[in-house]
Structure formats: structure tokens, C-alpha cells
Amino acid sequence: MDRDTATATTRTDRAAAGRTGEDARRRLPRTDAVLADPRLAGATGRLGRALVKSVVTEAQERARRGEIPPESVADAAVAALPRTAGGLRPVLNATGVLLHTNLGRAPLSRAARDAMSAACGPTDVELDLATGARSRRGASALAALAEAVPPAEAAHVVNNGAAALALAASALAAGKEIVVSRGEMVEIGDGFRLPDLLVSTGARLREVGTTNRTTAGDYAAAIGPDTGFVLKVHPSNFTVTGFTRSASVAELARLGAPVVADIGSGLLRPEPVLPAEPDAATWLRAGAALVTASGDKLLGGPQCGLLLGRADLVRRLARHPLARALRVDKLTLAALEATVRGPAAPVHTMLHADPRRLRDRAEHLAAALRGAGLDARAADSAAAVGGGGAPGVTLPSAAVTLPEEYAPALRLGTPAVLGRVEDGRCLLDLRTVPEEDDDTLAEAVRRAGRGDAGGSGRGGGEPDGGQDSGEAGQEGE
Numbered sequence: 179m180d181r182d183t184a185t186a187t188t189r190t191d192r193a194a195a196g197r198t199g200e201d202a203r204r205r206l207p208r209t210d211a212v213l214a215d216p217r218l219a220g221a222t223g224r225l226g227r228a229l230v231k232s233v234v235t236e237a238q239e240r241a242r243r244g245e246i247p248p249e250s251v252a253d254a255a256v257a258a259l260p261r262t263a264g265g266l267r268p269v270l271n272a273t274g275v276l277l278h279t280n281l282g283r284a285p286l287s288r289a290a291r292d293a294m295s296a297a298c299g300p301t302d303v304e305l306d307l308a309t310g311a312r313s314r315r316g317a318s319a320l321a322a323l324a325e326a327v328p329p330a331e332a333a334h335v336v337n338n339g340a341a342a343l344a345l346a347a348s349a350l351a352a353g354k355e356i357v358v359s360r361g362e363m364v365e366i367g368d369g370f371r372l373p374d375l376l377v378s379t380g381a382r383l384r385e386v387g388t389t390n391r392t393t394a395g396d397y398a399a400a401i402g403p404d405t406g407f408v409l410k411v412h413p414s415n416f417t418v419t420g421f422t423r424s425a426s427v428a429e430l431a432r433l434g435a436p437v438v439a440d441i442g443s444g445l446l447r448p449e450p451v452l453p454a455e456p457d458a459a460t461w462l463r464a465g466a467a468l469v470t471a472s473g474d475k476l477l478g479g480p481q482c483g484l485l486l487g488r489a490d491l492v493r494r495l496a497r498h499p500l501a502r503a504l505r506v507d508k509l510t511l512a513a514l515e516a517t518v519r520g521p522a523a524p525v526h527t528m529l530h531a532d533p534r535r536l537r538d539r540a541e542h543l544a545a546a547l548r549g550a551g552l553d554a555r556a557a558d559s560a561a562a563v564g565g566g567g568a569p570g571v572t573l574p575s576a577a578v579t580l581p582e583e584y585a586p587a588l589r590l591g592t593p594a595v596l597g598r599v600e601d602g603r604c605l606l607d608l609r610t611v612p613e614e615d616d617d618t619l620a621e622a623v624r625r626a627g628r629g630d631a632g633g634s635g636r637g638g639g640e641p642d643g644g645q646d647s648g649e650a651g652q653e654g655e
């Protein structure tokens with residue numbers, strides 16, 4: 179009996195839903211008709227027909243589900259068109275983490291973006307236009323690096339910092355030993371550990387010292403005919419305090435074996451705001467034979483790995499078979515050179531932002547949002563470098579705070595906005611938001627307040643909630 183009743187109820191519901199469903203289906207515009215809308219037809223040249231069609235199909239589905247009237251299918255599709263055919267969506271980084279790994283680390287400067295755009299077509303990346311002959315790949319980017327770091331005799335660029343270390347280990351220590359302190363056997367993030375990377379190249383690790391203390395004498399005792407190089411790794415994502423000791427690059431350089439020094443962050447010269455961060459010029463002057471670094475951390479450029487130092491060693495690296503597998507593309511070289519030669523990168527601007535100015539912006543934004551009826555407040559905040567740089571350093575900052583429920587709505591808006599959730603409030607930290615984006619940020623918050631994702635683009639949909647503990651979540655690098 180129960181079962182029959184349940185069946186009857188379901189049948190009645192379905193009949194009701196079927197009537198509106200049938201009606202909606204009858205009024206549902208055909209795909210071809212929607213695609214003929216000039217706004218959508220115009221977008222096919224930019225995005226491709228298949229992509230525009232999938233957006234139309236999704237809008238038709240929404241109409242079929244009764245979420246929008248059938249007459250709005252074209253409008254909904256236009257609103258949902260992605261900005262580009264690429265799947266990556268721009269995100270406003272309001273986390274207060276300057277180099278957010280999940281957001282692709284350093285944002286590029288306008289100069290770097292322009293340089294990439296100019297290099298998109300055929301370009302002289304490996305050709306000397308004066309002679310018409312083949313030239314060294316990326317010669318001008320390499321020259322820019324060498325000029326920016328005077329003690330570097332030569333430079334080479336690979337895919338990322340890990341690739342730089344892998345190439346150094348392969349070319350200089352395969353079948354030999356890398357002497358490294360037990361205090362510098364680090365995990366760089368997402369489960370990737372430098373010791374595993376080094377061993378995978380065929381080098382052997384010769385561990386010296388202890389987790390908290392390693393002296394130059396420990397290294398000296400381990401150096402011998404089997405030594406490929408001594409490795410010095412900057413502990414870029416953790417700090418060890420208390421009873422600690424480590425050997426300086428200058429001390430290690432006096433031991434006779436070449437010193438490969440991994441600075442991590444990519445600072446080319448000292449950064450006064452971050453006195454504890456090593457830089458390439460200083461460590462080379464101290465006697466490092468090679469310095470390795472990432473291009474997309476504190477240098478503020480594209481993802482790449484830098485190798486700077488002795489000309490003979492750089493030549494060996496560049497000639498190693500693996501170099502070909504790790505080489506970077508013309509877009510990376512263009513962006514890197516523009517970052518090195520051009521105006522200050524955004525990460526530099528963020529690092530040097532005046533906290534009073536940040537507070538003024540927060541007050542101004544919060545007042546404007548309150549004027550629109552939102553529960554917005556200005557608050558002091560603490561930003562961090564992140565992405566494997568300056569562990570333990572907090573940068574005084576200011577934020578606009580909103581009720582926690584804004585976090586998922588902001589994340590799903592266009593542009594997406596990523597804040598961080600603290601003490602039941604959604605914080606939008608302004609140190610990582612370029613000032614010229616303040617209006618865009620305010621508009622995104624207003625739309626989130628109205629429950630309007632603003633043309634959610636592909637993959638947009640219901641706020642999913644429940645994932646906010648990971649907001650701005652940062653796991654290693």
C-alpha cells in the first residue's frame with residue numbers, strides 16, 4: 179500500500195512537472211536559431227563554434243530545468259561566454275599571500291604581458307636577423323640576466339627551479355656525490371622532495387651534519403674525489419630556531435669543491451624588505467659556482483628556473499642532453515626578459531605597499547559597500563610572501579571583511595575573487611590586489627551580495643560552500 183501511495187504521488191508530481199516541462203520544451207529555441215544570434219555568431223570567430231555551442235547547450239539545459247525562461251536562452255548564453263577559449267579563468271588574488279601557488283605564483287607585469295603577446299607569432303628567438311644565421315636561443319634574455327647580476331659570468335634558463343637543480347645534478351654530479359646538510363633536505367611542496375629529485379638524476383647524496391646544526395667542518399670531512407658538488411639549499415618554506423648552526427656560502431666555497439646554491443626565491447639582488455632572503459648576486463660574490471632559483475617567486479616573472487654563475491659550468495649544463503628536455507619556450511623568454519629589464523613587477527609593488535595606504539583603500543571600499551547595504555568592514559590584516567619565500571615574515575596589511583558566505587559566491591563570480599576565511603569572516607586582503615582593481619573588486623562583491631555570479635562563464639554554477647577552510651590554503655610551494 180505504502181508503495182502504491184508513493185508511486186501515485188510520484189506520478190502526480192511528474193505529471194505536473196511534465197506539463198511545465200513540455201511547455202518549456204515547446205518554447206525552447208532550437209540550437210541553430212540561438213547560434214544565429216549575432217552576439218553568439220560573432221563569438222564563434224573568437225572562441226570556436228564547438229565552445230559557443232556547448233555554452234548554448236548549457237543555457238538550453240537551464241531553460242529545460244526551469245531555471246530561466248526559454249526566451250532568455252540566448253541572453254544567458256551570451257552572459258556565460260568565457261572571455262577566452264583557454265580554460266584558465268582570471269582570479270583576483272585577495273588572499274594576502276603574494277605568491278599563491280594555486281593561483282600560479284607571481285602575476286606578470288604589464289611589460290611582461292606585452293612582451294609575451296609580441297612574441298606569440300614567429301619571432302627571432304633563435305635567429306640573428308642581422309646575419310640571417312641561427313643564434314643562441316633566448317640570447318637577449320640571457321644577456322639581461324647576466325647584466326642584472328654582475329657576478330654571474332653566464333646564465334641558462336630552464337622550466338622551473340626544480341629543473342635547474344635536476345640539470346645541475348645531472349650534468350655535474352651523475353655517478354658522483356652531492357654533499358648536502360641534513361638540515362637542508364627539504365620538501366618543496368605537494369609531496370615533492372629535493373633529495374628524491376637529486377637522486378633521480380643518478381647522483382648520490384652525501385648527507386652531513388644534523389637537522390639543526392651543520393658546520394663547515396662536516397662538509398670538509400665529506401668532500402673527496404667522488405664529490406660532484408656541495409649543495410647549499412635556502413630553507414625557503416620553513417624556519418628552524420633555537421640551537422641551530424649552518425655553514426655560509428663563503429665558508430663552503432673555501433673548501434675547494436664547487437658550490438651549487440639554491441636560493442629558491444629568485445631575488446637577483448638584496449631586497450631590503452626581506453633581509454633574510456638570499457639573492458643571486460650576494461651568494462655568487464660569496465663564492466657560489468652556480469646559483470639556482472625560480473623565476474616566478476620574488477623575481478616576479480614567468481615560471482622558469484634560473485642558473486647563474488661560472489661560464490664553464492653553465493656551458494656544460496646548456497650542452498647536456500637533458501637541457502633540451504628542460505628548455506623554455508619563446509613566451510617564457512620574452513616575459514622573463516621584460517621582467518628583468520622592465521619596470522618593477524607586481525610582486526615588488528605588493529612587497530613595498532604602504533600599510534596606511536592599504537588601510538585607506540580598505541576604509542574606502544568598505545564604506546562604499548556599506549552604502550550598497552552590505553555588511554562590510556575595514557580591518558587590519560597580516561599578509562605573507564608565500565610560494566616558498568620569506569617563511570615566518572608577515573607584512574602588515576588591511577582587508578575588507580564580509581560575512582563568511584561571500585567566500586564561495588566570490589570564488590564563482592567573474593572575475594573570480596579568492597579571499598581567506600578567518601574567524602567567521604571572509605577577508606579580502608588588499609596587499610595582493612592591485613589598486614587599479616579596487617573598483618572591479620567592489621563590483622564583484624556587490625554582485626556576490628545580489629547572488630549574481632555575473633556571467634559565470636564555463637563551469638559556473640551554484641556556490642558549493644563547504645570548501646572554505648581551504649580558502650587561500652597554501653601547501654608548501
Ligand SMILES: *Cc1c(COP(=O)(O)O)cnc(C)c1O
Nearest residue numbers: 338339340412414441442472566
Ligand atoms: C621553490 C623552490 C624550489 C623549486 O622551484 P620550482 O620553481 O617550484 O620548481 C627549489 N628550491 C627552493 C629552495 C625553493 O624555494
